[in-house]
Amino acid sequence: MKNTFTKFTAALALATMAVFSAATGTAQAAEKFITVASTTSTQNSGLYDFMLPIFTKKTGIQVRVVAVGTGQAIRLARAGDADVLFVHHKPSEIKFVADGFGVKRTDVMYNDFVIIGPKADPAGVKGMKTAAGALAVLAKKKTPFASRGDNSGTNKAELGLWKISGIDPKTASGSWYRETGSGMGATLNTAAAMPAYTLSDRATWLKFKNKGDLRILVEGDEKLFNQYGIILINPKKHPQVKAKLGQAFIDWVLSPEGQGVIHSYKIKGQQAFFPNAPKGGS
Numbered sequence: 001m002k003n004t005f006t007k008f009t010a011a012l013a014l015a016t017m018a019v020f021s022a023a024t025g026t027a028q029a030a031e032k033f034i035t036v037a038s039t040t041s042t043q044n045s046g047l048y049d050f051m052l053p054i055f056t057k058k059t060g061i062q063v064r065v066v067a068v069g070t071g072q073a074i075r076l077a078r079a080g081d082a083d084v085l086f087v088h089h090k091p092s093e094i095k096f097v098a099d100g101f102g103v104k105r106t107d108v109m110y111n112d113f114v115i116i117g118p119k120a121d122p123a124g125v126k127g128m129k130t131a132a133g134a135l136a137v138l139a140k141k142k143t144p145f146a147s148r149g150d151n152s153g154t155n156k157a158e159l160g161l162w163k164i165s166g167i168d169p170k171t172a173s174g175s176w177y178r179e180t181g182s183g184m185g186a187t188l189n190t191a192a193a194m195p196a197y198t199l200s201d202r203a204t205w206l207k208f209k210n211k212g213d214l215r216i217l218v219e220g221d222e223k224l225f226n227q228y229g230i231i232l233i234n235p236k237k238h239p240q241v242k243a244k245l246g247q248a249f250i251d252w253v254l255s256p257e258g259q260g261v262i263h264s265y266k267i268k269g270q271q272a273f274f275p276n277a278p279k280g281g282s
Helices: 002-030 040-045 047-059 070-078 090-098 131-141 153-165 184-193 202-207 243-254 256-264
Strands: 033-039 062-068 084-087 102-118 145-147 177-179 197-201 214-218 225-233
Touching: 033 040, 033 070, 033 243, 040 047, 040 062, 040 184, 040 202, 047 062, 047 243, 047 256, 062 070, 070 084, 070 090, 070 153, 084 090, 084 243, 090 102, 090 225, 102 131, 102 153, 102 184, 102 202, 102 243, 102 256, 131 153, 131 214, 145 184, 153 197, 184 197, 184 202, 184 214, 197 202, 225 243, 243 256
Parallel strands: 033 062, 033 084, 145 177, 145 197
Antiparallel strands: 084 225, 102 197, 102 214, 102 225
C-alpha cells in the first residue's frame, strides 16, 4: 500500500511539473513580442501588414504596433511604453536620442508628401513648383485646408512649410484652416467631405479608398521629402525594454532582407517606400 502511495505521489509530482513546464513555456512564448510606437502613415499604408508576418515567421517574434502621430509615439517611447520607435520627424528623433531616451537613430526608408486638393482646384495651385508657394496661395484666397493638427510627423512637416511661406495658419484656425486632431486617413476623409486641400504622405494617399474628387495637385518639391527613422528605446532609462528582441527587429529592418521587403511593397503597382538604410545596418 505504501509503495502504491509513493508511486502515486511521484506520478502526481511529475504531472504537476509537466503542467508547470508547459505553462511556463507557453508564458515565455507569449512574452516573445515587442511593442513598436509608430505612425498612422506607416500603418495606414499597409506596410506593416505586409512586412511583419515575414519578420515573425523568420524570428518567432511578434510585433505589436501602436500607430499614432509621431509626437504621441515619441511621448509613449519616452514613458517606456514601447521597445522600438519607428517614426518620421528627424529633428524630434535626434532630440529623443540626445535626451537619452533612445540608443541610436538610423535611417530606414523615405517617400514624399503631396498636396491634395479638389480636382477643380479652386485656388489654382496645380503644378506649382514649391509647396510653400502653394500654401501661400491657399492662405491668400482663404481656401479651405484640412490640417491633421495632431503634432504628427506630417503635421510638423506641414507647419514647417507654412513657416517657409511666412504665414501662421493658426491665426485662421476654425475658419478656412481646419485642424482635425486626427490621423491621416481621417483627415483625408474630412478633406474629401468639405472639400478642402490637405498635406498627405504619398503612401497613405495611394492606399486611401475614399478619394472622392480629390487629386494630387503639388508634388516633387525637395521640401516634401519624408524620411523615416528607427530607434531602440534605451534600456538604461527603462529597464523593462526588451532590448534584445527590439534590436533583433531593428537589425532585420536594416538588413538586406528587410530593406528588400520594404522595396518590394507596392500599392496599386507603385512603390510606397524607398529603403535607404546605411550599409552595415545599425
